[in-house]
Amino acid sequence: MTRAVFAEGYGGPEVLALQDITLPEPGQGQVLVDVRAAGTNPIDYKLYSGDMGSDPAKLPLPIGLEVAGVIAAAAPGATGYTGPLTVGDEVIVTNISGGYAEQVLANASDVGHKPATLSFEQASGLLLVAGTAWHLLTKTAVGTGDTVLIHGASGGVGLMAVQLAVARGAKVIATASAARHDQLRGYGAEPIAYGEGLVDRVRAIGAVDAALDLVGTDEALDTSVELIADRGRIATIAGFARAGELGIAVLTGADGGQAIRDASRPEVVALAADGKLEVTVDKALPLKEAPEAHRYLQTGHARGKVVLVP
Ligand SMILES: NC(=O)c1ccc[n+]([C@@H]2O[C@H](COP(=O)([O-])OP(=O)(O)OC[C@H]3O[C@@H](n4cnc5c(N)ncnc54)[C@H](OP(=O)(O)O)[C@@H]3O)[C@@H](O)[C@H]2O)c1
Known part of the structure; x- marks a missing residue:
């Protein structure tokens, strides 16, 4: 029992x-x-x-x-x-x-x-959050030399996405509430506040190649499509209602997504074992x-x- x-x-x-x-x-x-x-x-x-x-x-x-x-x-x-x-x-x-x-x-x-x-x-x-982050970074092809904007970077998925993107050699712009900025900075990201004026704050930092939306707000989705011409480099895990209209990918475990997430497990566990993923x-x-x-x-x-x- x-x-x-x-x-x-x-x-x-x-x-x-x-x-x-x-x-x-x-x-x-x-x-x-x-x-x-x-x-x-x-x-x-x-x-x-x-x-x-x-x-x-x-x-x-x-x-x-x-x-x-x-x-x-x-x-x-x-x-x-x-x-x-x-x-x-x-x-x-x-x-x-x-x-x-x-x-x-x-x-x-x-x-x-x-x-x-x-x-x-x-x-x-x-593993659930790291696998999801891995899936997002894989689908948007984030790698060395890219700048990636991560909306909701202080959440479970976000903290993984930030660390994994930095490990891939990308520059990360991370939206979060002010109380979480020090942790994100510690991971090598450039934290910024979400909310009014987000597009301008991102532009002030520089050009963005890819965006991951982990919150599904209109602000996150609209900011991403305004800053990135290639919709194939924007993905969401939460903006289900508007993704089709905007032409961006909604990632779930379906359509082969679970296989990508499962395949990441040995490497994710190894990164955690090496102290490279907190x-x-x-x-x-x-x-x-x-x-x-x-x-x-x-x-x-x-x-x-x-x-x-x-
Ligand atoms: N499709 C999939 O396969 C999949 C997989 C995993 C998760 N998800 C979904 O993804 C979402 C995030 O999951 P999670 O586990 O990371 O959640 P979580 O740990 O609860 O994190 C939520 C985060 O959202 C941030 N946030 C709240 N309002 C925000 C706003 N207006 N703009 C930017 N950030 C904001 C918060 O940051 P502050 O506290 O700093 O404000 C918080 O860190 C959930 O909706 C979850 O269901 C989907």
Whole structure:
């Protein structure tokens, strides 16, 4: 018997509740993981908000796409993307459903070893945001000599996109609230405030070759298309409503995106192990406080990853 958080209806964070569940033994190619920390992401609350469907047949809905923990049981020969997996290994697990739990059953192919440089809390918040950032930088072909404008650079995805873009040799102009500018400067980016006059502030710094929109505001989208002629070098992960009209890419895990994100995992983990990719944890809350974690995430101004600890 283990406990996991489910959305028992569609609506706000109040629909989240802990339930007792029983997981089967790991089948071929699977591992059972004792969760030490579960990463939270905005998609977690969007899934039960009702905005992405409200099929009663899907309830109760398991919540949580990534965790870090310790292998409690492994099928013989189970091998993850960083090598063979055995009981006691400290790991990061992605592409699961129901990660807000004391234990999860996972496909070994979605399990990699946790770098010793990261705490369980940090590791649980590494891969969804880093994979998304990697996908954005790949699709917009950001590399050495480019200047990339990143809207929402202080968020979970943003902090990864900034560090990965700098590692690719790009110059980064990063929009964020003033309180986050020092951290962005520390990563080698040029931070600027979002809000009125953004186009002029960016122009004052110089020409921009590519833009990543991580917030989906009209300001982020309109600024990007005004400054960059080649729409193929602008991508959004949040501006779904207007991307088609503007002729820019909306990136999700669909259309091959998940394969790009999954393929990035070994390199992302290696960068974190080398201390070249930091994960900022804002809050670590007990598992039963999942509703509080989501209320905080919904402010849109978390100061790093919010994680749940069983
Ligand atoms: N399509 C996909 O595959 C995909 C994947 C991952 C995430 N997403 C989506 O991408 C978005 C960001 O995710 P996340 O995990 O990075 O969220 P997050 O950690 O909650 O970060 C949100 C960030 O948005 C910034 N922000 C708020 N209002 C802003 C504005 N008007 N202009 C510029 N920045 C603003 C905040 O910065 P300040 O606090 O500095 O103001 C905050 O750092 C969410 O909507 C999420 O659902 C999509």
